[in-house]
Amino acid sequence: MTFRRIRRANFRKAVDRSFLSAEDKQALMKMAQKDGVNRALWNRFNDYLIAEIVEREAKQRDVTKNLDSEIDKFTKEYEKEKTVIDLKLRADLQELGDTDLETREKLWGAYYEKIGRIQDRLLEKVDKTSKSLLWEVVAVMAYED
């Protein structure tokens, strides 16, 4: 593509339609106003876009890493609480012996309730954190536009 053709293209429109941050767009517009639209400016535009791609890749990696690490933390907390409940049930069942089947079923019922509560809490934490991280990304991208 020749420089002549490049110059004919609508620089302002391309900057506006680009995925650069508002700040970068404004900087390019100022440069265009000051020195006119030339090859160097298109090259600068090109460089800005590449920097933005690198930034987006990093942002995506950060969010994914944060999410995985939060889930890992919540799961460990859950496992810890569950172990306590498991051990208590095991001790209660052992103490009960083999004769009282009705109480045995009741102990299991109470176990489900306790485990159900910590599972609900785990799901709630995962859901809340996932939504919050997603909104964080949406907010950053919306701000950039």
Add this chain to the structure above:
Amino acid sequence: MEREQHKGAEAGEGAEGAEEERGEVVEIDERNHERAEEREREVFERIREIVEDVKEKVVEVVWEDPKKFVKYCREEGLSGVFQDVWEKLSSSGKDVPDEVKSEATKASIDSEGGETD
């Protein structure tokens, strides 16, 4: 002798009863244990779905505008201006979705053919 036999029969019945009770205990524990494991599997499957869904949405949000920009450039005949951008996008790792890479590759091909004055 008869008394001894009666005692033996009683002991046998007792052992049988205890064995039966033990069997019921094992059955209750196994059934409940399986149920608890199944429920936990469901919870972790749900977590996996939530996480996967969010990761997909993050990718969409992050790459939606670059994808639109590639399309815009192709439509406006600007592909040749941003050759470096297309190369960067199409050669990126797994962070960039295939759809965007593929569009960037098309833009790169556009810029190589027929757009020069």
